Amino acid sequence: MNQQIGTGSLRFAETPFIIGSASVVGTKEGEGPLAEEFDCIGETDKFGQSTWEAAESSLQKEALTLALGKSGKNSEDMRYLFAGDLLGQLIASSFGLKTFQIPLFGLFGACSTCGEALALSAMTVAAGYGDYVAAVTSSHFASAEKQFRFPLEYANQRPVSATWTVTGAGAFILAGKMQKDKEKPLAKITGITTGKIVDYGIKDSMNMGAAMAPAACELIAQNLKDFGRQPSDYDRIITGDLGEVGQKILFDLLGEKGYDIRNVHEDCGMLIYDRKTQGVGSGGSGCGCAATTLSAHFLPKLASGQLKRILFVPTGALLSTVSFNEGETIPAIAHGVVLESCG
Amino acid sequence: MNQQIGTGSLRFAETPFIIGSASVVGTKEGEGPLAEEFDCIGETDKFGQSTWEAAESSLQKEALTLALGKSGKNSEDMRYLFAGDLLGQLIASSFGLKTFQIPLFGLFGACSTCGEALALSAMTVAAGYGDYVAAVTSSHFASAEKQFRFPLEYANQRPVSATWTVTGAGAFILAGKMQKDKEKPLAKITGITTGKIVDYGIKDSMNMGAAMAPAACELIAQNLKDFGRQPSDYDRIITGDLGEVGQKILFDLLGEKGYDIRNVHEDCGMLIYDRKTQGVGSGGSGCGCAATTLSAHFLPKLASGQLKRILFVPTGALLSTVSFNEGETIPAIAHGVVLESCG
Numbered sequence: 001m002n003q004q005i006g007t008g009s010l011r012f013a014e015t016p017f018i019i020g021s022a023s024v025v026g027t028k029e030g031e032g033p034l035a036e037e038f039d040c041i042g043e044t045d046k047f048g049q050s051t052w053e054a055a056e057s058s059l060q061k062e063a064l065t066l067a068l069g070k071s072g073k074n075s076e077d078m079r080y081l082f083a084g085d086l087l088g089q090l091i092a093s094s095f096g097l098k099t100f101q102i103p104l105f106g107l108f109g110a111c112s113t114c115g116e117a118l119a120l121s122a123m124t125v126a127a128g129y130g131d132y133v134a135a136v137t138s139s140h141f142a143s144a145e146k147q148f149r150f151p152l153e154y155a156n157q158r159p160v161s162a163t164w165t166v167t168g169a170g171a172f173i174l175a176g177k178m179q180k181d182k183e184k185p186l187a188k189i190t191g192i193t194t195g196k197i198v199d200y201g202i203k204d205s206m207n208m209g210a211a212m213a214p215a216a217c218e219l220i221a222q223n224l225k226d227f228g229r230q231p232s233d234y235d236r237i238i239t240g241d242l243g244e245v246g247q248k249i250l251f252d253l254l255g256e257k258g259y260d261i262r263n264v265h266e267d268c269g270m271l272i273y274d275r276k277t278q279g280v281g282s283g284g285s286g287c288g289c290a291a292t293t294l295s296a297h298f299l300p301k302l303a304s305g306q307l308k309r310i311l312f313v314p315t316g317a318l319l320s321t322v323s324f325n326e327g328e329t330i331p332a333i334a335h336g337v338v339l340e341s342c343g
Numbered sequence: 344m345n346q347q348i349g350t351g352s353l354r355f356a357e358t359p360f361i362i363g364s365a366s367v368v369g370t371k372e373g374e375g376p377l378a379e380e381f382d383c384i385g386e387t388d389k390f391g392q393s394t395w396e397a398a399e400s401s402l403q404k405e406a407l408t409l410a411l412g413k414s415g416k417n418s419e420d421m422r423y424l425f426a427g428d429l430l431g432q433l434i435a436s437s438f439g440l441k442t443f444q445i446p447l448f449g450l451f452g453a454c455s456t457c458g459e460a461l462a463l464s465a466m467t468v469a470a471g472y473g474d475y476v477a478a479v480t481s482s483h484f485a486s487a488e489k490q491f492r493f494p495l496e497y498a499n500q501r502p503v504s505a506t507w508t509v510t511g512a513g514a515f516i517l518a519g520k521m522q523k524d525k526e527k528p529l530a531k532i533t534g535i536t537t538g539k540i541v542d543y544g545i546k547d548s549m550n551m552g553a554a555m556a557p558a559a560c561e562l563i564a565q566n567l568k569d570f571g572r573q574p575s576d577y578d579r580i581i582t583g584d585l586g587e588v589g590q591k592i593l594f595d596l597l598g599e600k601g602y603d604i605r606n607v608h609e610d611c612g613m614l615i616y617d618r619k620t621q622g623v624g625s626g627g628s629g630c631g632c633a634a635t636t637l638s639a640h641f642l643p644k645l646a647s648g649q650l651k652r653i654l655f656v657p658t659g660a661l662l663s664t665v666s667f668n669e670g671e672t673i674p675a676i677a678h679g680v681v682l683e684s685c686g
Contacts (some may be wrong), residue, residue: 002470002471002472004472008422008423010472013445044455053665060477080351089661089666091662091663091665094540096541101540103350103538104537104538104540104676105450105463105537106451106452107450108451108460116448116449122449123466123472124469125344126470127469129470142674148429194447194448195446196446196447197437199445294646318434318437320432322431323396323432323434323438326396326397328438330356330436331438
């Protein structure tokens with residue numbers, strides 16, 4: 001039996017598997033430290049399209065196509081598709097994925113959406129609701145700047161606490177059971193911890209790391225408590241896009257709860273760019289940041305057995321320009337997924 | 344065992360129950376034909392708040408509070424919360440629901456979100472992932488006009504094909520098993536059919552019914568095929584907000600597939616307002632339209648046994664002002680939920 005544990009966690013009896021994944025990124029990510037690990041780097045950030053939104057849709061389409069191909073599956077094999085992005089009304093997903101004709105659940109958890117999609121995908125296949133499902137999320141620097149901050153042409157200045165939205169999409173194919181000899185899993189999902197909204201009253205949209213760190217802290221502490229684990233029980237605890245500023249806050253907040261995760265913590269936003277030379281402020285961010293880094297950097301290490309067990313915790317800042325302009329705070333959320341090596 | 348049927352449907356072996364629901368609406372809905380059926384009608388559409396977005400958040404908060412109370416449950420009893428709205432980055436849900444501190448899955452399916460939330464809620468409790476979960480969706484006329492069309496102060500004119508966004512929120516409490524003698528179900532959810540994106544190339548954002556009718560048609564036909572049913576096997580097939588214009592198109596499209604649903608079809612958008620006197624064009628629309636009408640009008644009829652089995656099919660138009668202004672089409676999606684009387 002699948003098991004409810006604690007107040008927001010699940011332990012899967014028959015663990016779902018990730019049987020394939022893919023990452024497609026833009027030019028800046030293609031010049032960063034993970035360049036050689038991504039499946040596909042665009043020649044330009046327009047990806048052959050005439051608008052930034054259509055470019056982001058192309059990212060999703062290419063990532064899912066690649067992930068299906070790498071898994072040896074077709075879109076008809078996918079029972080459900082869990083997808084989302086940062087844009088209002090999820091237009092990157094709707095326009096990017098409509099031709100696949102897979103029953104769709106649209107999701108929004110800001111930059112935590114990759115974790116939300118993996119959690120619901122895992123729940124779906126573990127319950128036998130589908131043999132295969134797909135999870136796809138994306139972000140694009142230019143469509144996000146237009147959506148949340150200023151059009152690129154405005155050339156606004158950015159404080160060092162600001163993060164740089166990743167141009168990228170990650171796609172994951174999950175299976176409930178493995179066909180032995182035919183399929184080789186990258187990793188299994190042994191549990192999830194679903195986050196509550198955390199709001200410490202931060203209002204600075206140029207400092208998302210500070211807004212999201214409390215959500216990451218609550219989620220990680222909840223996961224450790226629910227599963228009866230210590231930080232050292234994980235080879236890595238990986239946040240999505242806290243950046244350098246958010247990481248410091250996370251360490252302090254978890255320290256107050258008696259947890260020291262400094263030896264096992266990595267942040268996708270700090271891995272994806274070279275902060276010294278690429279001018280990205282505190283680090284990378286966006287749904288695409290955690291999704292592409294998980295696919296390109298961490299899943300291969302789980303597949304090879306170099307990592308045995310990780311806690312993947314993308315975080316999201318639940319603001320819009322409307323809520324920001326109305327003087328509201330920035331509530332945040334995190335979604336935790338426990339991934340283990342099958343080796 | 345829960346059963347995958349057809350290409351997007353599930354039949355639940357142990358059916359989840361709706362044990363409570365609530366509807367909170369605005370002034371115009373409170374002057375319409377369903378006035379006496381709603382749980383709560385606001386004295387003004389601001390609901391004591393200073394912005395339309397905060398008013399919509401209040402709708403969600405009040406609807407969930409009422410639904411919990413009517414079910415005899417607390418927020419701590421809820422394992423998960425599935426919620427969404429029409430606003431960019433789901434700010435009505437994030438700000439309305441953050442104080443409940445329930446692990447949250449944020450959803451976006453435009454006006455179909457109520458169906459998406461009920462489907463995922465049902466899947467969750469039927470799999471034993473939670474004993475109780477909640478599903479909440481909302482829309483608000485003024486926040487939606489500001490988001491999608493024009494600020495109210497602009498006083499733009501509207502064609503007759505346009506629909507009127509409902510100010511309202513509906514909340515539903517689902518349980519995996521009934522505690523006999525203690526709880527009385529309103530209805531059980533025996534199956535779901537999850538929609539794919541359907542895009543017939545419609546570009547007129549003042550005629551959402553035409554954009555969404557093809558998605559409703561595909562979903563209804565898929566449901567009938569997957570479950571091996573005829574329209575007469577349902578006491579009602581209920582769409583969310585096609586309106587008068589969309590209903591005609593739906594009848595024509597289903598007719599081409601050999602199905603005549605005219606005897607059993609109702610549309611929440613046509614029920615919630617008096618189109619002759621209330622000046623709402625083709626009818627009501629929005630996540631709140633289907634959610635409040637299901638809660639106030641149809642669930643009591645299932646609870647009393649007056650209706651035995653209904654197919655609830657809210658539809659969503661997956662556009663944003665950005666996609667519209669860039670000349671894109673209006674893709675649509677529908678989510679189907681089969682509800683049956685427990686009597």
